[in-house]
Amino acid sequence: MSSPQQGDVGASGPPASPRLSASWRRSEVYGAPHDAVSPAFTGSVDNESLFFDCGRQVLGGLHESLAGEPVSIMLTNADGVVLVRFCAERALVAALDDTYLAPGFAFSEREAGTNGLGLALADRAPSLVRGAEHYCTSLRSYTCAAVPVTDPVNGRLLGSVNLTTWSDKSDALLLPLTQAAAGHTAALMLARGRGAEPRPAPRGEVFRVYTPPGEDAAPNLSEAWVAAARELEAALAAGASVGVVGEAGVGKAALLTEALRRVRGQHRILHVRPPDARGADAWLALWTPELGKPDTSVIAGRVDALPSWAADELAMIVAQRERGSLAVTALDAGAVPAALSRLVDLVVELAPLRHRRQDVLPLTIHFARRMTGRAVHFTPAAAQALNSYDWPGNAEQLRRVVRDAANRASVVDVRHLAPEVLCSTGRVLSRIETVERDEIVRCLAEPGMTVTRAAERLGISRATAYRRVAHYGIRIPD
Known part of the structure; x- marks a missing residue:
């Protein structure tokens, strides 16, 4: 199959859709090329993130299910850089390579003007850009659907999933398939991450x-x-x-x-x-x-x-x-x-709070009193644990930890604190690892508990207990 001729795609005027018209205006301001894209090449991509790993797995499965279909499936980062691409049709691969829609190249609105993945990232919304709706004429042979992917826990924009086909092909299922792939990527990230609750969708409250x-x-x-x-x-x-x-x-x-x-x-x-x-x-x-x-x-x-x-x-x-x-x-x-x-x-x-450690204890007392309406005291060991933790979630994480602890006791000790505060692994734990870590911490946080006694209670050897303590970076203040 050969690519459609560019002369067949239609007029070059801005589209009527408000979102597309706004994107065309931004493309003009950015100085995006009208005739041929020349996107920036990064030379390398981040292939070690959880987003990349989960996205590649989901898109690889989608690619297998679309065998024989003239569709290219891509994952991009938040800057529009293509991280990975799946496509089996040689003609489409060659055409995409000619327009640099390939891994390592950035395709945001700044580099390529109005296009599916650029619009999805700019507006943080599912987007479908057909043939002549593209700002650059060299992209008008394609129809592109893209959906942004956000971190399911903190809501940060991670990138997008993009499906691209020829502009003369039916696009009825293109956007629904893209939305499903983006949703599955976020769900897989959540399942393989910390086991945290997903961030509620924003409502403009x-x-x-x-x-x-x-x-x-x-x-x-x-x-x-x-x-x-x-x-x-x-x-x-x-x-x-x-x-x-x-x-x-x-x-x-x-x-x-x-x-x-x-x-x-x-x-x-x-x-x-x-x-x-x-x-x-x-x-x-x-x-x-x-x-x-x-x-x-x-x-x-x-x-x-x-x-x-x-x-x-x-x-x-x-x-x-x-x-x-x-x-x-x-x-x-x-x-x-x-x-x-x-x-x-x-x-x-x-x-960040880790660079303002002197704020941890004043905020702790403030949050506890405000959320319980009473004075809450923290033992020296609990205060030491709170002050030693790096607080990657900053004051919001501290607020949650203090709320849960203050609801357990009026005098908060180490055993009342969330297990996460007593550990430092430097990496994201799987759900199973989180459960194991929390159980070890809860056991060790009991008054007078030793690693040997904890091992007996948990049904593991003393050597295994010490290895797991070191593995999770568990530290229990005296």
Whole structure:
């Protein structure tokens, strides 16, 4: 089978779909080529991640089920770099190679203009781009369906699954197949990961952030926190728009809330979570009335997770308002959408909790009292365990651990803490490994317990017990 001729695919004007039209406009701004793509070549791909391993397994199975069909199946990372490609039809493989749609090449909108995988990554939504809807004419021989894949636990964008076929072929099942493959990849990652609960799908919720005075006031934290808060307060007092960036769960919204409280007194503060693609219209509709209220401050959380078109619309809404300033959070400054980045005057980076260890115990006491309504005490051993842990999930993880421990006892000891706090493996554990680790930790955390006695209780040899303790990096403070 030969590729269709490019002259047969249709007109070169922008498509009527709002999403596609917005993508074409972005492609023009990026300076994407109209005639022939010349994407960046990375030279290598990350083939050691859980995402790559699970994606390759799922797509390999799909490829086998589509034997004889002229379909190319690809996995990309979050930057649009093709990680792996499955395709059995020689003509399609040769055509894809001619347009560099191959492992190691980046195919985001910046490099290749409007295309399926680039649009899916930009808008974080399932996308289907047919023939003449491609910005670059050299891609108009194809129809491409792509679906973004996010981490099932923390929601971070990992990449996309892309199915590509000839533009003259039926595309009725292309997008459903792609959606199924993306869903199976995320599910397999969850099954092979820590056994954590999947992150709930975002709904664009708006909720009030309120810190009452008195006993529930913010704790006294480190100089790093105080310095960041002061910098934000000075900018907000001058009417500037600000942003806070940092790892997930580090306390970005809490820092902004504290700064806003100090500058704007009893303002009502709303923290707006990013929506999924289907709820973006309703999410945007919330902004116009809220931004116009003189006694309301709004924090746009995780703007790096916004679909590109929604970020552009939000920037237009903010630019047209008469009062107030913009406050945003993101994982890092470079991930803030360009349209919003131009409106932000100051970006402050909040260090992760492992670099602010002096904040761990004050936050521990604060979280425990706020969630139980009573004083909760922590033994020296428990405090040492909490202070020694690296907290990869930052303050959000600490909040969860403290909540569970405080619900078990008014005086929290090591045995009341989550097993994860007492271990450091440096890698993701399987579900079976997690169960084994937790059982060993629970046993060792009992008062007066030794490794020898724990081995007897667990029904394993003393040598095996010591090996498993070392394997999981288990440490029980005295």
